[in-house]
Amino acid sequence: MNDTIKYVLDETCIPKTWYNLIADLPVPPPPMLHPGTHKPIRAADLEPLLPMPLIAQEMTTEREVEIPGPVRDVYRQWRPSPLFRARRLERALDTPARIYYKYEGSSPTGSHKANTGVAQAFYNKEAGVKRVTTETGAGQWGSAMAFAGAFFGLEILVFMVKVSFQQKPYRRSLMETYGARCVASPSTETETGRAILAKDPDSMGSMAIAVSEAIEAAARRERTKYAIGSALNFVLLHQTVVGQEAMAQFELAGDFPDIIVGCTGGGSNFAGLVFPFLGAKLRGRKDVRLIAVEPAACPSLTQGRYAYDFGDSSRLTPLAKMHTLGSTFMPPGFHAGGLRYHGMAPLVSHIKELGLIEARAYPQLPCFQAGVTFARAEGIVPAPESSHAVRGAIDEALRCKEEGKSRAILFNLCGHGHFDMQAYADYFAGKLKDQGYAESALALALSRLPAMEAE
């Protein structure tokens, strides 16, 4: 029997539509609210920031949204992505579980983020936009948008959270290689950035600050719009190519997952894999347990309040009902920079409230340990974000062993760690500590009061 089992689809199997979970939900998600009127936002409110087709996707209740030809054309470079059976890992764990992973690291920028970057670049180009601003945490999203901008001829300006800008200088070089401009956030290029630097010149930044800067920079310039790497409905929608492909690949495998695990920062890679399976479950097909794994140092789903809050620090965004630690929450500088966001995608939050998914939080050390175990068994070094999903899957596999049960576990290996080797070096050198519950609980207490505007 082979140890390497890869389920490959040909390019005709790249999905022709994105899947919209909202169509199958028993209860619709609460609307986003206008920050001034506290009434549900209208398309026109978002128009200064986003091209109309993306606004329509944000609001649609249709089950399927057609993927434009030019987007599928670019997807072809790395899609359909492979589904692997992790047989060497199963053996290393001595578990009866059947572990599968969908691998999104084969995209040119090494993560799932390109799935939505390409779509957002396409719609902006179609709308006559010249320049797109965005924020990035660990840099995976920024480089995906830079890559997409190069293909569609857009100028890209990326505000990168300063702690990651310093930890991962090569992500910046990657963005520049694609022709984008990348600045550390808080920056001197926006009022938001300047105000924060005036108060705290050493601010390490946060996703919420970087979002504010990107929105402000877009609003102030002509023919300039804003792109976003997670959280919003349309971003989650674009990622559903992942789960749709995985469903087809499980048919090839003659198997079906009992448990699906994904890491959550903003929520998009988790949603991308999980939503198509959840939709099928809601339509009466097979049952499946769905587990979101987040960092203990930024535990929005497990510790945050479910309330209306802003997506950014300067309160420029609409209010969204979500699990939030407060938009001024400043997560510690742990290494999974892509998971350092104070809030959770409203749609992921909503299905958590409906009891359709579980959530758990892990400190970073056991995640790095899982990442190393995985790399040695399966050959691929996971991004620190993805190693949270690896940890979750390994723990479920170990539970199968305890219980003597053979369950099928699927997780999203949403990116490789080739740009994160400093984190692994620090891990091996014993320099990483677990900035977990205790520390984040304090930060949380400090940050909670000013949030929750329109609850």
Add this chain to the structure above:
Amino acid sequence: MNDTIKYVLDETCIPKTWYNLIADLPVPPPPMLHPGTHKPIRAADLEPLLPMPLIAQEMTTEREVEIPGPVRDVYRQWRPSPLFRARRLERALDTPARIYYKYEGSSPTGSHKANTGVAQAFYNKEAGVKRVTTETGAGQWGSAMAFAGAFFGLEILVFMVKVSFQQKPYRRSLMETYGARCVASPSTETETGRAILAKDPDSMGSMAIAVSEAIEAAARRERTKYAIGSALNFVLLHQTVVGQEAMAQFELAGDFPDIIVGCTGGGSNFAGLVFPFLGAKLRGRKDVRLIAVEPAACPSLTQGRYAYDFGDSSRLTPLAKMHTLGSTFMPPGFHAGGLRYHGMAPLVSHIKELGLIEARAYPQLPCFQAGVTFARAEGIVPAPESSHAVRGAIDEALRCKEEGKSRAILFNLCGHGHFDMQAYADYFAGKLKDQGYAESALALALSRLPAMEAE
């Protein structure tokens, strides 16, 4: 018409045999000589360093060598690798040329090196070897061997040329993540290393020194053998999966290359792509021009003498007839560390002498420029080594434009540049200079005298 054209084979198309060019050559290559007797080496001479199946592959004249099942099993993780038509690059260059590239960067360590790493790990494991030593330049080979060692349960010790060890610390972290040990060469772990450090504590190392250290370390320990990432016949043999797949993919495309370009350091990625096409040509099939591209700062094929020389600085290897700059040649610290080898694969040297291939040398700046052009057009950032092949292909495409001819150009994009972003950062910052003909000519003059032992 689609811009993204990818020719994909299913896993049943992974070659079942490696292709041995020697079987089709009009003149056999000169034998390697024993350094003491100057007589052709025998299998027994190599046995302290290599397991017998690899020695047999080094010497065989059979056209086809079977690929063991467990090796093909691991190949499955990333093979068959894709062949792309570079239509966006063609448009950016406004050329009538049809440009294709075979992409080897989708292996877990990001380059073609895993093709031979897996094979060498398998044969060593089968032979009861416990520990394998090797050298690495830029780190692509060292990490491929570390990856392969993790899969086959071997201890791996890598001597990494110090200039690259310092330029690319994350390659070391990658090797360590796979469980290997990586030391800067010259090191204090061998007599060779200690002697060099005694004379020059600041020695930046060279591939020839690192080879000496790895051989010495293997020879001194029990159940320890030596692995090598390029140059020898069996390494070139293992890489022929690349060219064999490309031939099948050109059949899918209904096209055939007029020109094939590969970069050459030790020669293995060039050979891997080119040999199957050259063999077909020698057997009377279609004609094709074959172009080896090397760095002007280490120009063995274009400037070296064709003579018997050692593969390492301490003269521990057999003598091989090859294009060489002298085994004490110290190439400047340019960024394509994988191409910083004083010699050329004897088999590649031989076919150069037979007039079967062309060679040209490029300074590094035009290669980086080509790499950036390619990244923006095709989305993949090339390793600095691979960008030499990109430059060669672009120049041929521009010549097509001048001449108004539509030729098919194929090149080997043998690795991605995700571990080489410091080089790109330096390039954008204007910090790179061209250590080209002038400087290397001086180093060459200084180094030439002590080489050429048994000419």
